[in-house]
Amino acid sequence: xxxxxxxxxxxxxxxxxxxxxxxxxxxxxxxxxxxxxxxxxxxxxxxxxxxxxxxxxxxxxxxxxxxxxxxxxxxxxxxxxxxxxxxxxxxxxxxxxxxxxxxxxxxxxxxxxxxxxxxxxxxxxxxxxxxxxxxxxxxxxxxxxxxxxxxxxxxxxxxxxxxxxxxxxxxxxxxxxxxxxxxxxxxxxxxxxxxxxxxxxxxxxxxxxxxxxx
Amino acid sequence: xxxxxxxxxxxxxxxxxxxxxxxxxxxxxxxxxxxxxxxxxxxxxxxxxxxxxxxxxxxxxxxxxxxxxxxxxxxxxxxxxxxxxxxxxxxxxxxxxxxxxxxxxxxxxxxxxxxxxxxxxxxxxxxxxxxxxxxxxxxxxxxxxxxxxxxxxxxxxxxxxxxxxxxxxxxxxxxxxxxxxxxxxxxxxxxxxxxxxxxxxxxxxxxxxxxxxx
Numbered sequence: 001x002x003x004x005x006x007x008x009x010x011x012x013x014x015x016x017x018x019x020x021x022x023x024x025x026x027x028x029x030x031x032x033x034x035x036x037x038x039x040x041x042x043x044x045x046x047x048x049x050x051x052x053x054x055x056x057x058x059x060x061x062x063x064x065x066x067x068x069x070x071x072x073x074x075x076x077x078x079x080x081x082x083x084x085x086x087x088x089x090x091x092x093x094x095x096x097x098x099x100x101x102x103x104x105x106x107x108x109x110x111x112x113x114x115x116x117x118x119x120x121x122x123x124x125x126x127x128x129x130x131x132x133x134x135x136x137x138x139x140x141x142x143x144x145x146x147x148x149x150x151x152x153x154x155x156x157x158x159x160x161x162x163x164x165x166x167x168x169x170x171x172x173x174x175x176x177x178x179x180x181x182x183x184x185x186x187x188x189x190x191x192x193x194x195x196x197x198x199x200x201x202x203x204x205x206x207x208x209x210x211x212x213x214x
Numbered sequence: 215x216x217x218x219x220x221x222x223x224x225x226x227x228x229x230x231x232x233x234x235x236x237x238x239x240x241x242x243x244x245x246x247x248x249x250x251x252x253x254x255x256x257x258x259x260x261x262x263x264x265x266x267x268x269x270x271x272x273x274x275x276x277x278x279x280x281x282x283x284x285x286x287x288x289x290x291x292x293x294x295x296x297x298x299x300x301x302x303x304x305x306x307x308x309x310x311x312x313x314x315x316x317x318x319x320x321x322x323x324x325x326x327x328x329x330x331x332x333x334x335x336x337x338x339x340x341x342x343x344x345x346x347x348x349x350x351x352x353x354x355x356x357x358x359x360x361x362x363x364x365x366x367x368x369x370x371x372x373x374x375x376x377x378x379x380x381x382x383x384x385x386x387x388x389x390x391x392x393x394x395x396x397x398x399x400x401x402x403x404x405x406x407x408x409x410x411x412x413x414x415x416x417x418x419x420x421x422x423x424x425x426x427x428x
Contacts, residue, residue: 048358049313063305064359065312072305091277091286098279099263101312106320115347120340126333133329144262 001026002056004046006033007209010105011066012053013170016204018070021161022077026055030211033110067094067101070163082162093157093164096145100167104138108174128178135171135180139188142168146187154194161195169195173206215240216270218260220247221423224319225280226267227384230418232284235375236291240269244425247324281308281315284377296376307371307378310359314381318352322388342392349385349394353402356382360401368408375409383409387420 003019003026005012019026031037031052038050047054047064055063063069074082083090106112108131116122116130146156156164172192175182182188195201206212217233217240219226233240245251245266252264261268261278269277277283288296297304320326322345330336330344360370370378386406389396396402409415420426 044358048362049317049352049355051317057302059302061302061306063302063309065309065316067316068305068308068312071308072301075301075304087286087289088271088273088275088277090289091282092275094282094285095277095279098282098315102279102281102316102320103263103265106317107326112321115344116334119343119347120330120334120336122334129333130329133333138263141263144258148262 001058002029003027004029004031004043004054004056005052006031007206007212009033009052010109010170010174011051011101013173013204013206014066014166015053015055015069016209017161017166017169017201018073018082020200020203021080021082021166022073024073024077028210030209032211067097067163067167070166074163080160082166084157084162089157093162096142096156096164097167099138099141099145100171103141104134104171105174107134108178131178132180135175135178136182139171139175139180139182139185142171143185143188146191154191156191161198161200165191165195168192169201215272216243217241218243218245218257218268218270219266220245221420221426223247223266224323224384224388225265225315227387227418227420228280228380229267229269229283230423231375231380231383231415232287232296234414234417235294235296235380236287238287238291242424244423246425281311281377281381284380288377294374296380298371298376303371307376310356310370310378311381313352313355313359314385317355318348318385319388321348322392345392346394349389349392350396353385353389353394353396353399356385357399357402360405368405370405375412375414379405379409382406383415 003015005015031043033052037043038052044050046062049064053066053069055069057063063072070082083093113127117127153159155161156168169192172188217229219229245257247266251257252266258264260276263278267280267283269283271277277286284296297307327341330341367373369375370382383406386402
């Protein structure tokens, strides 16, 4: 398998955690987003959406979108599972992951921030207010969802990490990078710390990638 | 089952198509987004994210996020299937759906457009350019993905409608509503027309909902 990603991309980070939990080896091809490598012809032939991640499965197919890639990994490499076997719990896990992937992350990714400060002429303060709004509000929604759950589990949905944790950790990393205050989100913080202590998460951290740049 | 949605919400529209394809009846509770009903205490207790849709399953659980709801419907009411039985095709179907749900729709929803014209003071022209950028570029990526597929199928992934079509149709509806030019996207157009001809899609159209407002 050949994995095309970028060290700081949240959605690449999610896939790396999943690879590590599953113990799957892959060839890594860095796509330097900051210099626009994703818009080059070679990469567009792989992914017309011009976004990372993309996974060449080795069967002539390229998969895109992190959640689709992770569910495919989970279906083709079932142990350890990243989703509950119970359909209702699985739907809650997917819903939590999608709060992040469909409502928070898209508003903070590089191309959108570039558009804000470029085409729309937003100031640095306006960009920071935008980030505080969507990351703050979005992670507060995550906290609300976690508080609604019964019990005080080690991870979002139980005692082993899964899809929800895989999405939460890179989003908290981004919030910290953008100086968004999430100090009041106690369950989010607790689960983030529990995940960060695991080598599967630590090894997937942006700072530990071959294409890392300070 | 009690379904909380709004006639014009794309993600509610997706769920309605899925209900219709599956032939599932539900109680409908309109949430009037334009007047902010989603931020009221009653609704927030159901969904801390303050967004539609939300589905009370009748087992004391509320599901959120349209793709999670639709996959749950598909798992608990398997016929007719909305996803392929083949993991690789299923991953492509999910990826296509997520291009829309994770990259296009979040940038055009009501709260984001309100923030643009409110807090950021974007003009009507700037708002329209924003919409043209993300809807145009996003649907062009969908066209690219469809063109990469072998064959000239009636729907996105074969001869029966599924998750990808369920996401595509409301997104094309939005593009038309916002006057985004997608006339060059021939496969997108063709598949949209094939879907629109089905009563399951027609019955889910915003104009046919009890909370419709002109």
